[in-house]
Amino acid sequence: MMIEKNKSLKALNTFGIDVAAKYFTEIRSVEEFQELAGDKRFSDEKKLILGGGSNIILTGDFDGCVVKNAIPGISVVNETGMAVTVKAGAGVGWHDLVLWCLDKNFGGFENLSLIPGLVGAAPIQNIGAYGAELKDTLLELEAIEIRSGALTKFSAADCALGYRDSIFKRKYQGQFLITSVSFKLTNLSTSKIPYRYQTEYGDVRKTLDEMKVQDLSLTAVSEAICRIRRAKLPDPKELGNAGSFFKNPSIPGESFTALASAYPKMPHFPQKNGRVKIPAGWLIEQCGWKGKRAGRAGAHKEQALVLVNYGGATGKEILELSEAIQRSVKEKFGIELSREVNVVQ
Numbered sequence: 001m002m003i004e005k006n007k008s009l010k011a012l013n014t015f016g017i018d019v020a021a022k023y024f025t026e027i028r029s030v031e032e033f034q035e036l037a038g039d040k041r042f043s044d045e046k047k048l049i050l051g052g053g054s055n056i057i058l059t060g061d062f063d064g065c066v067v068k069n070a071i072p073g074i075s076v077v078n079e080t081g082m083a084v085t086v087k088a089g090a091g092v093g094w095h096d097l098v099l100w101c102l103d104k105n106f107g108g109f110e111n112l113s114l115i116p117g118l119v120g121a122a123p124i125q126n127i128g129a130y131g132a133e134l135k136d137t138l139l140e141l142e143a144i145e146i147r148s149g150a151l152t153k154f155s156a157a158d159c160a161l162g163y164r165d166s167i168f169k170r171k172y173q174g175q176f177l178i179t180s181v182s183f184k185l186t187n188l189s190t191s192k193i194p195y196r197y198q199t200e201y202g203d204v205r206k207t208l209d210e211m212k213v214q215d216l217s218l219t220a221v222s223e224a225i226c227r228i229r230r231a232k233l234p235d236p237k238e239l240g241n242a243g244s245f246f247k248n249p250s251i252p253g254e255s256f257t258a259l260a261s262a263y264p265k266m267p268h269f270p271q272k273n274g275r276v277k278i279p280a281g282w283l284i285e286q287c288g289w290k291g292k293r294a295g296r297a298g299a300h301k302e303q304a305l306v307l308v309n310y311g312g313a314t315g316k317e318i319l320e321l322s323e324a325i326q327r328s329v330k331e332k333f334g335i336e337l338s339r340e341v342n343v344v345q
């Protein structure tokens with residue numbers, strides 16, 4: 001295990017923010033973490049666990065130790081009839097895991113294709129897209145408590161997954177390093193029950209029709225989703241970003257009724273609990289931010305919800321832009337937008 005000093009994090013965060021870490025190391029096993037735990041350059045310092053850096057905003061040089069999780073490995077750990085349990089190391093690329101499962105004809109991840117980042121970070125915000133969430137397939141995960149070094153198992157229920165939320169963003173924020181995640185998937189090769197594909201969300205059905213797909217398959221759904229995502233979202237390699245910057249707010253039914261009379265065209269999604277979800281991108285667009293630049297940062301020209309680094313923007317500049325957007329939305333609609341992206345101070 002090598003600990004680097006003054007390591008640039010520019011290539012390690014998808015915003016491309018040019019800051020450095022006082023110390024930086026990669027761990028490839030639980031044992032390597034235990035070795036690291038005994039080193040003062042880790043134990044005495046502020047700590048940041050890093051995955052693919054696709055959901056963080058670095059506000060300055062990190063005065064502490066950054067630990068990149070690179071624990072590898074994907075395996076089938078149990079198979080009973082059509083139910084299959086797959087375990088992946090936290091350092092596996094999320095989309096690599098999706099591709100591995102597609103190749104084996106294991107269903108459950110196809111709608112989550114092409115989400116950047118690593119497996120270990122996926123439970124942190126319960127990644128979701130196109131009508132699916134990690135919650136639908138999570139079985140359990142293993143994590144090391146950073147303070148004590150104890151390896152602990154969390155069941156799916158223990159993780160308290162919600163909309164872009166989990167116990168690791170709340171009570172246990174910064175306290176655990178996830179080492180592996182296990183999922184319950186469906187083996188379509190052995191399943192006798194027809195598989196329920198989710199194609200009703202967004203443009204999935206339309207894209208499958210354009211692709212002239214006659215018989216649905218996991219690969220076809222995944223390919224449709226990859227096409228939609230490539231067309232819609234800026235590629236961080238070309239334009240720094242972290243995907244959706246804010247969560248879609250959900251407001252009480254009465255507040256929605258009042259707003260809807262002023263904005264009858266407001267898109268909205270009633271929830272089971274009586275609240276109504278409003279797309280944050282629409283709210284931001286209505287405030288005139290779509291395509292607007294603030295120095296070296298801006299709101300993307302196609303997706304107002306995606307804040308971008310046009311080159312050389314600092315984390316602080318992007319954060320200031322995000323706060324200005326939050327103020328506009330609050331003033332115009334009385335709605336508080338909360339961040340999806342994790343701020344690293």
Ligand SMILES: Cc1cc2nc3c(=O)[nH]c(=O)nc-3n(C[C@H](O)[C@H](O)[C@H](O)COP(=O)(O)OP(=O)(O)OC[C@H]3O[C@@H](n4cnc5c(N)ncnc54)[C@H](O)[C@@H]3O)c2cc1C
Pocket residue numbers: 014048049050051052053054055056069090115116117118119120121122124125126127128129176177178179233234235236241242243244342
């Ligand atoms: C173009 C683009 C599109 C995106 N689309 C989506 C989408 O459709 N749906 C969606 O949900 N998200 C999306 N995201 C956000 C992002 O990809 C996910 O949140 C992803 O899970 C982040 O993974 P990461 O490895 O990059 O995490 P990082 O950004 O490295 O870390 C995120 C947080 O998790 C913590 N963390 C990371 N790894 C571990 C670990 N092993 N143990 C403990 N804590 C850890 C970090 O400390 C940090 O707080 C998108 C991002 C981009 C850039």
